[in-house]
Amino acid sequence: MKEFTKAAIADTFMELLQEHTIDHITVKDLAEKCGINRQTFYYHFADIYDLMEWTLDNELKKFLERYDKTDADWKEQLQQLFVFFRFRGQQVLHAYDSQNRLYYEQFIYRQMLPAIHKLILTYEEAETLAEGKAEFIEHVYTRMIVNFFLDWLDEGMPDEETVRLSDYVHFMEGSLQSTLVTFQDKNV
């Protein structure tokens, strides 16, 4: 019941985001459109930004459920995240502003970190890394992906050719092995 109400509020929010930017969406408007009172909204969410965070998480969950992602490699996961944002272009651009940039950063980081972690483990050099360096390398490469997405959002989500997502893929594939070698236990 609780999740059902939350989902209904999130659906209404996504509808409103088609037309309005997040700073122009009020709890009052949302509650009216959704047919609930204000206290019901606040029973579930602290404010519109809290709702945005939950909605984004929930949308992604629904989106990923449609894929069999058990054996998706990091490139496919990157592509999926790209498509996820792309499909919701107008809404995401309306929901993204300076107030919640930090959340988008964390959101993308959270999605990509496990994939990068898995990628690193496929290299045999990963087994002989100096202590703590695996986490460090994961972190730096994940931040790079985060940076790609934030730049892309800042530029208004232009198409794939323009932003050269493939350059990031090449950069990573081309440099990862030598990075791992650099941080071998015997080298540092």
Place this chain on the structure above:
Amino acid sequence: MCLGVKILDIGAFCLFYEGTTSVIVIKNLRKWLVFHMNRSSKLVQFGLKKAFGYIEKDPEKNLVKLLDIVDQFAGDDPNMMGKQREAFRRVIDDPDNNMNQLMMRVLKDTDTEVVKAMFENFFLNANFIGWQTQEEMRKKYNCNIPWAILLDPTSACNLKCTGCWAAEYGNKLNLTFDEIDSIIMQGKELGVYFYIYTGGEPLVRKKDLIALCRKHHDCQFLTFTNGTLIDEEFADQMLDVKNLVPAISVEGFEEATDGRRGNGTYEKAVRAMGYLKERKLPFGISCCYTSQNLDSIASDAFFDQMIDWGAYFAWYFHYMPVGNDAAPELLPTPEQREYMYHKIREVRVTKPLFAMDFQNDGEYVGGCIAGGRRYLHINANGDCDPCVFIHYSNTNIRHNTLLEVLQSPIFMAYHDGQPFNDNHLRPCPMLENPEALQKMVEATGARSTDLQSPETVEHLCAKCEDYAKNWTPTAERLWKDSSRNPANQTQA
């Protein structure tokens, strides 16, 4: 320095120690915080959370380290509260110290996220950031600006206790969600970040209270409750919002509690404490002491029982003969009150429990704190009373702004009259100085806000005259020896 830091912090940063308040409050730290909070609060919060995470990992070791850092930073600057830091260090250096044990209980047995929320909302917002705003507003408007607001979400209660003054309000009055929301929004403008629910049984409105906690996640909420409506689902929600602390009312052990509150009440309240403890949620106990129950409710066995339940704090309330049906014979005798005075002070230096007795602790806060000086009370009809026990008012929050309330005649009479007695062991304008309340009510034309049975101020104050007379000699003797008496305070 503020009342909040002085008397109520149940976190790690404030404690009573040998009857004096020992607090780490560094004036410059406050300025720094305010400055940075205004600029980039998210970043500062992030930094504070990190520092806090550091303490939490190994409280015994890291608290000492942190204090070392503060000492280095503070040096010999006389403004940096060297004495308080010294007292604080004595506590954290001594694992057998009861306040050390309490602090470790709070840091180790409480959900991490809840401690962080308390730290931010109660310690930072209500006491550092909020206090600054309150001080500005006090100067700007020349009236009292409170540190906490007490309000009754409803007059309804699921119990029918004998002699309950809340029950006399009748049970169909409610402040709406929007009204409470508006009070909190206005409060925050004035720097108030601490809200306390009274009643009625506040948890009759538990869904709305959760919504308010979520909406105002920068505020600390506390609710008095009989505990019977705290089920597992509600405990989960409290854990989810993190900023609601219950103070569960009991009358002592099972017989006394059920005797007044009805059979099975005690068991339900204790079950609620179990749910809270399971989730590592902080809570306290609230007790009203009377001539009848004082022996049992202030016994070592009962203090130990509260600690065993998992309570962090125990608030004692002196019985008040308010209402036409009040029973003045329940007023404690001077001997009983003196016993409480010493007992609470003893508990504060021997037991890992933060015990307070509002009537006898007036000496730590300069006497009466009502009338908006540190708090006010808004009932379920919207009437704005100067005190939770004093139901006379000129204003209603449905027609007046919070600021208008604070500038209304009876609130200004409090402002101008405080302290009502130079002896802070006789703080109240009703109980120990009944003539003061009578004068204020008459001069301001405040009307009784008791909805069930309006009581004249003469009738109310007449019940306190003998009590006040009888208490005076004891109060004079205790005050003469009190370390809080300005006459006993030598210049350092």
